Amino acid sequence: MTTATRGFRRRTTAPKLPPAFTRLWSAATVSALGDGAYAAALPLFAVALSSDPLVISLVTVATVLPHLVVGLVAGALVDRWDRRRTMWLADLWRAGLLVLAVVAGAAGMLGIPALLVLAFLLGVGELFFEVAAQAYLPDLLGRDQTLLRRANGRLRGASTAAGQFAGPPVGSFLFSVARTVPFVVDAVSFVASALLIRTLPPAPVPDRVDGRSVWADAREGFRYVVKDRLLLGLALRPAVGNLAFGAVGAVLVLFAQDTLGLHAVGYGFLLAADAVGGLLGAMVVAGPLEKLLGTGTALSLTAVVEGGAILVFGFADNPWLAGAMFALCGCAMATTMVLGWSIRQMIVPGRLMGRVAAASRLVALSAGPAGALLGGWLASAAGLRAPYFAAAGVLLTMTVVTMSMTSNAKVKAALAATVDS
Known part of the structure; x- marks a missing residue:
């Protein structure tokens, strides 16, 4: 494997994250802080306008659509x-949208x-970013495996924290001060993130076939995912999760208020419990668990x-138990x-990375809107606990389907093929 451009070198010695990654990590952290404020405020804003679980779930659907x-x-x-x-x-696109939202809210x-x-x-905007x-x-x-795992752990940890x-x-x-104030904070964070990202080294633009349509390129990326059993499994695993968590998240704010008695x-602190667990998973658990069990078994x-x-x-009535389970999840x-x-x-x-990432996200997130609608419907028809029981059943049942696609043997074979090429 050869180097395509200065600043992107293959590591053969002890891996060390480059200074440019620190700027990328800083940008992601600043942006994530604003996102967290927005993520808590948006459903609260929706609940202030409507108490219908189905209407609230539509906000979640619109986000992933x-x-x-x-x-x-x-x-x-x-x-x-x-x-x-x-x-x-x-980032600038999202900042501009939030400024417009503040103006619309004031009016x-x-x-x-x-x-x-x-x-x-x-x-x-989130999709493209x-x-x-x-x-x-x-x-x-x-493309150093150790660096990628460490970097992804730090990025996920920053996003979580x-x-x-x-x-x-x-x-x-x-939000308790004023409904649109969280949007202001998020807009500022996106501007700060954009300024940091502009300082990063440019990456090589992959070669492409002249005269080829965007849609033809898109189809190539999708076919690459669905024809590779490991990549398809890596996409289907979160797809099953997103079906379940779409149902869970769609009515979470109502469950927290009506069942757990939270204001x-x-x-916000219930969401933070999930974040504590996420931080431990990204920064502490992922690496050792992979070494102990192998990637496939860990998944x-x-x-x-x-x-x-x-x-x-x-089943929880106690917010402390609910928070502990959210942290574990x-x-x-x-x-x-x-x-x-x-x-x-x-x-x-590298030339397919954007398309494969998008196709993987498409497969992974395709079930999210259906899950959100299902969660809203189940909550309306059978009570606020029903979406959680259904989500647990889906996760536990579908684990059997996906585990063979992302087994340790599949991962080892794919990595070996990459080294040989």
């Missing part, structure tokens, strides 16, 4: 564009329809843990993400 509508095209475009530039422009024009449009457009970031990181780190631990309580508190600030174990934790959460989810991202970035060719 861009991945279904433009996901494959976004991946193809990322593989044609400067990935660093794509990231900072996506009394931010109702449920406008909130749904805002959630969708912010999801578009995340796909570009996943494609950029392997080039920055020379800032976006889920610190951000939600801040967002909940700011706005308490709801199967985390699926079982997620299902069991959600099942106990559904967050730990398993973060471990899954770090291990899955790192393996994918190791085995996928």
Whole structure:
């Protein structure tokens, strides 16, 4: 494997994360803090406008819908564009949207329809940013497996600590002061992130076939995922999770208020419990668990843990027990993400990285909107506990289906093929 450009060197000595990664990590942390404030405030804003569980679930659907509508095209475009530039422009796009939302809120024009449009457009910006970031990181780190796992762990840890631990309580508190204040904080964070990302070294733009359509490129990336059993398994595993967690998250704010007796600030701390577990999973558990069990077995174990934790959460009346189960679930989810991202970035060719990342996210997130709608419907028809029991059943049942696709043997064979090439 040869070096394509200065600043992106293959590591043959003891791996060490480059200074550029520190700037990328800082940008991600700043942005995640604002995201956490926004993530807590958005459902609270929706609940202030409507108490219908189905209506509240539509906000969640609108957030992930861009991945279904433009996901494959976004991946193809990322593989044609400067990935660093794509990231900072996506940040500025989201900042501008949030400024408009603040203005609309001040004018009394931010109702449920406008909130749904805002959630969708912010999801578009998140899609381009995340796909570009996943494609950029392997080039920055020379596709070194140890560096990728460490970097993904730190990025996930930063996202968890800032976006889920610190951000939600801040967002909940700011929402109690004024409904649109969390949006202001998020807009500022996106601007700061964009400025940091502009200082990163540019990555090489992959070669492409002249005259080929964007849609043809998109189809190539999707076919690459579905024809590779390991990549498909790595995408299906979170797809099953997103079906379950879509149902869980769609009515979480109502469950927290009506069943656990939590108010706005308490709801933020419930989200923070998930973040504590996520931080441990990303920073502490993922590496040692992979070494102990192997990647495939570790992924199967985390699926079982997620299902069991959600099942106990559904039975909970005590907010402390609910918080503990949310923390355990967050730990398993973060471990899954770090291990899955790192393996994918190791085995996928650079020219396809954006498309494969987008196609994987499409498969992974395609079940999310269905889960959110299902959660809203189950809560309306059978009570607020029903989505949690259904989610646990899906997670535990589907673990058997996906474990053979991402087994230790499959992972070892894919890594060996990458080294040989």
